[in-house]
Amino acid sequence: MTPQSKFVMNLVKRMDANTIYAVVDIETTGTNVAEGSRIIQFGCVLVQNGAIINQFATDVNPQTTIPEGIQALTGISNAQVKKAPLFDDIAGTIYSLLADTVFVAHNVNFDFPFVNAELERVGYPPLSIQAIDSVTLSQILLPTVPSYRLHDLSQYLNITHEHPHSADDDALVTAKLLIVLFERMQQLPIVTLQQMVAQDAELPQSTAEVFKWGLQVVKKQRQPLPDYLYVSNGLALRKTTQLAVTDDHQYTYPRTKKNKLKRFPKHFEWRADQAKMMNLIYKQYTTPESAEQPLIVEAPTGTGKSLGYTLPFAYITQRYDRQVVIATDTVLLQTQLMDQTIPLLNRMLPFSVHAEVVKGSRHYLDLTRFKTSLDEPERSKQSQLIRLRLLVWLTQTTTGDLDELHLRNDPPYLSAVCHRGLDSLSTSDPFYEDDFLRRLYQRLKYTQFIIVNHAFLIQHAAYFGDTFQRPYLVVDEAQHLADYALSTQRQKFDFQVTLNATRHLIEQLNPDNQFGLATVVQEAPFGEQLQTMRTWLFEFDRQLDALSGHLIQQFQQQFGGKFTTPYKEILLETADWQSFLTQRAGLLEQLDILVDKLATTLTALSQDFYAQTDRWLKSDEERFMGFETSLTKLVTVWQTFSTIRQTPTQESNGAGAYLYWLTISDDRTHIMVTSNLMTVQGFLSQQVYSHFQAPTFTGATLFSSNRSQYLYDQLDLNRDEVKMRRLKSDFNFDTQAKLYISNDAPDIHDDDAYHEYLVKTLLKLLETVNRPTLVLFNSLETISAVYSKLTAAIRQQDRLILAQGISGSKEKLIKRFMDEDNAVLMGAASFWEGIDLPQEQLQLLVIARLPFDSPERVETKVQFARLKAAGKNPFYNLSLPKATLRLRQGIGRLIRTRQDYGAVVVLDSRLVTRHYGQTILKTLPESLPVMTATVPQLTADIAKFFKNHQTKVQP
Known part of the structure; x- marks a missing residue:
């Protein structure tokens, strides 16, 4: 028996019902004992x-100074540990x-080695226990x-955690967490634990062995499978509820306040404008005269617009037996509707x-792909961990929606196990009856509300219209619909990336590459087919490289001379682009033929390969699958370029007009071509709205002014045919908020001077106002410049400063900010x-500058040109209304409830020095107090504003 197997046997034997788990937490002066870091608290x-x-806990005298950052984080001072015992x-x-215990820690790879290093430092042998x-x-x-x-886990599990970063309290919370985790593990089905153990995952220290012990415990208990679970093809899955239409009764809509209050839950806050909505x-959709008329409702923050449209539509869909599709901006808003609004x-x-x-289908787990992956070796520790998480998750999820896992940065493993769409399913699929996506689409026929995001709506409008016979449509956060319409129609082809992918495939088929596919699959006819494909790939690479060179040469004069940035964009005239395609038609045809040959041969080759699986080792299959995936991607990428070539150049059939541009690197070696829908005019009305009843559009910030045409243009609507209502906010802005505008800001075009002004002003504001502060910028470059100077002047223990692009993801930033x-x-x-x-x-909002789009963006230049050609002023018809809406949205971050209060500071003097500034100000709430002055005067008044409010935030 090997030492490793003895170790495992001893571990499994040790982890029984009587095992003592020592749950440890330490606070230290740093992260490295060898560099002098020491324990200052042990729990x-x-x-x-x-x-x-x-329980046991003690402070420890480190015989060194505790860094200020550690003191701020832990609350442990030098004075506190001065009289504590030495380690x-x-x-x-x-x-x-x-x-003789099992060591447990929250991040054991830090705590366990650190404790052992400290023990060795003072003459003790390292602990030879499991961890x-x-x-x-x-x-x-x-x-x-x-x-x-x-701390987040303790909140999720309702475990009291009074003193985070205190070793005794952290150890106690971790111990309670461990008890919960063991209880959860012992509730898992045997088949799930067997699959988990079979993965033989590399987890920190001895963590993987916990599941071996858990499997033994569950086998001894031999509990029947819970009613909510079932086993299919070796996977334990959650049962789903079958839906059916059974209620044919007609219900009366509660029009009056009295009747609404009868239906509203106790203590529900009555909102007059919500009832109006x-x-x-x-009335709009139950009156024949208006039922075919689109409706726009601007419902300010605090109106409760989600309930404002779902309640009436619930009665409408029940009355007319027609579904409602709700399209909103983000996945987060979809989740809020599902988890909060619908239950209410x-x-x-x-x-x-x-x-x-x-x-989209790729959001869902493909059970067949996942089950197949479990039988394949996996070297990536991240992928091993995800497999284990998925096995447990399958006992909980009824949707198969991978977003439930909150995985960051799209781990590569998910691309191998996510769904490819209903078209990829076959009735012979072992998980056909269990398939999450198939079940979802089956449930839709019994569903009153179908919640999608804007991009999905645009891509699948025809499906909804055909399947559900023109359902109702609600577009929430409607101001974003045009942006999604444009982005979903964008196509980009990168020559260099495609050439690199081609050369990688060629190397895979190189007979001299011992790790390549050609050395594995040598037998006829496979070897011959692969070598033929390699010849075609060589020719594809040569011709694509030539096409790239022709494109650069054709338009090199338009790129100009010296580059001031790594990449430069130029707009292509439609005639010039079409001329290039015509000149190179023969070359493009040859490339099309080669790609078609590669795709056809790959299909035949794959069928033959998988029909003879008994001939191949697992490693052979893995190499072939990798090659198959890479070549399929290459074919798909070329199809993207074909789409760009075939994109309509004139507005016809509701397709809208398209624009083209090239992006080239400063060394003229890397070029990309992009096509994009130029305008939504004619696109949304014909490609989206035509598949639904007359839509309802809503959002908190839709209009830049009552007279503005901007929103109607953005939504592709005829103003004369739309019913519009703007509800008023019932917030008391005169007492809840105040707007401050600086009139001493420097010219915004002088970046250095403006950055210096921002830093000095922010330092003064932060010194005066010790409140949660959000600072909104127009660019990440400005954030970076200001952040470096702020953090040099402010100690992190005094004010935590978080910056987009520097301090983590958006979700992480918001979470830390709220904490x-x-x-x-x-x-x-x-x-x-x-x-x-x-x-x-949030109590202080600072707007660094007015949120105008950069006029240098290719899309902006084109939109300007179109408006000029139509005889319109681009600034007043596009730039100003767009910036006005964004400013209103930014200010909307501050006052979210009737209990909120706070100050808004705008550090852009154009709001008072330019004529259009008055136009912007008129769109803000009439009751919002406004003060224009120098920064010192503003700062003094802001201090008075907060002093006048009773609620105090403890520093």
């Missing part, structure tokens, strides 16, 4: 038989305490939790409604809207 909680049996004095106690990681266990056994920080929508709606209705969230009392968050783009920070979570 340990002993767990046995699912209960806490003992030398307690090492024996710690060694005895931990001996497991509660972070990894949490990721696997709680697969849908958004965050695995200890409900009645407006119900069902509490209010005398009948039940059902909703389904529908996303602090006085953090500063700097963001651009998406931070202007779509984030909800009510009450004390």
Whole structure:
């Protein structure tokens, strides 16, 4: 028996019902013992038989100064540890305490080696005990939790966590978490635990062995499979509820306040404008004269617009037996509708409604692909962990929606197991009856509300129209629909990336490459076919490289001389682009032929290869699958270029006009060609709206002014044929908020001077106002310049400063911002809207400059040109209304509820020095107080504003 197998046997034997788990947390002066880092606090909680049996905690004198950042994080001061025992004095106690236990920590690869290093430093041998990681266990056994920080897990599980970053409290919370995790593990089906153990995953320290012990426990218990689970082809899956239409009763819509209140839950906040919105929508679609008329409702923040449109449409769909498609901006808003609005709606209705969230097929798990992957070796530790999470998740999910896992950065493993669409399914598929996507589309016929995002709506409008016979349509956050319409029609072909992919495939088929496919599959006819494909790939590479060179040569004069940036974009005249395609028609035809040959041969080759699986090793199959995937991607990429070549150049059949541009690197070696729909005019009305009843459009910020044509153009609507209502906010802006505008800002075109002004002003504001602060910028470059100077002047322990593009993902930034009392968050783009920070979570909003789009963007130049050709002023018809809406959205981050209060500071003097500034100001709430002055004057008044409010944020 090998030492490794003895180790495993001992571990499994040790982890029984009587095992004592030593749950440890330490606070340290740094991360490296060898570089002088020391323990300053040690906490340990002993767990046995699912209960806490003992606790030990102590401060430790590190005999060195605790860094200020550590003091701020932990609250442990130099004075506190001065009289504490040295680690030398307690090492024996710690060694005895931990001996013959299983060590547990939240990030065990830090705590366990650190404790052992400290023990060795003072003369003790390292602990030769097993260690497991509660972070990894949490990721696997709680697969849908958004965050695995200890404090976040404690909130999720309702575990009291009073003193985060205190070793005794962190150890206690981790111990309670461990008990929950073990309980969860022992509730898993045997088949799930067997699959998990079979993966033989490389997890931190001895963590993987926990599941071997868990499997033994569950086998001994031999509990029957719970009613909510079933086993299909070796996977334990969650049962789904069957839907059916059974209620044919007609219900009366509650028009009056009295009747609405009867239906509303107790303590539900009555909102007059929400009730107006409900009645407006119900009347619109139950009155024959207006039922075919599109409706726009601007419902300010606080109106409760989600319920404002779902309640009347619930009665409408019940009355006319027709589905409602709700299209909103993001996946997050889809989730909020499903998890918050629909349950509330069902509490209010005398009948039940059902909703389904529908996303693109790649959001869903393909059970067949996943099951196949479990039998294949996996070297990636990340992929191994995801497999384990998915196995547990399958016992919980009824949707198969991978977004439930909150995985970051699209792990490569998911691309191998995600769904390819209904067309990829076959009735012979072992999981055909269980398939998540197939079940979803089956449920839609019994679903009243189908919730999608804007991009999905645009791509699948015809499906909804054909399948559900022109359902109702609600477009929430309607101001974004045009942007999604344009982005979904964008096609880009990168010559260099395609050439690199081709050369990689050629190398895969190189007979001299011992790791390539050609050395594995040599037998006829496979070897001959592969060599033929390699010849075609060589020719494709040669001709594509030539085409790239011709394109660069044809338009090199338009790129000009010296580049000031790594890449430069030029707009192509349609005639010039068509001329190039005509001149190179023969070359393009040859490339088309080669790609067609490659695709046809690959299909035949794949069929023959998989028909003879008994001939191949697993490693052979893996190499072939990799080659097959890469070549399929190459074919798809070339099809994208074919689409660009065939894109309509004139507005016809509702397709809209397209524009083309080239992007080239400064060394003239890397070129890309892009096509994009130029305008939504004629596109949305014919390609989207025509498949539905007259749509309802809503959002908190839709209009830049009552007279503006901008929104109607963006939504491709005829103003004279649309009914429009703008509801008023009932927030008390005169007491809840105040707008401050600086009149001493420098010229915004002088970047250095403006950045210096921003830094000095922000430092003054942050010194004066110790409140949660959001600073909105127009570019990440400006954020980076300001962030570096702010962090040099402000200690992180005094004010946590977070910056988009520097401090993490948007979700992480918002979470950290909400966890602090006085953090500063700097963001651009998406931070202007779509984030909800009510009450004390945001109290000071700073707008660095007015949010005008850069006139240098290719799309902006084209839109300007189109407006000029139509005899319109681009600034007043595009730039100004767009910036006005974005400014309104930005200011909308501040006041989200009737309890909110806060100040808005605009550091762009154009708002008061330019005539259009008054136009912008008129779009803001009439009751919002405005003060224009120098920064010192503004700062003094802001201090008074916050002093006048009773609610105080503790520094």
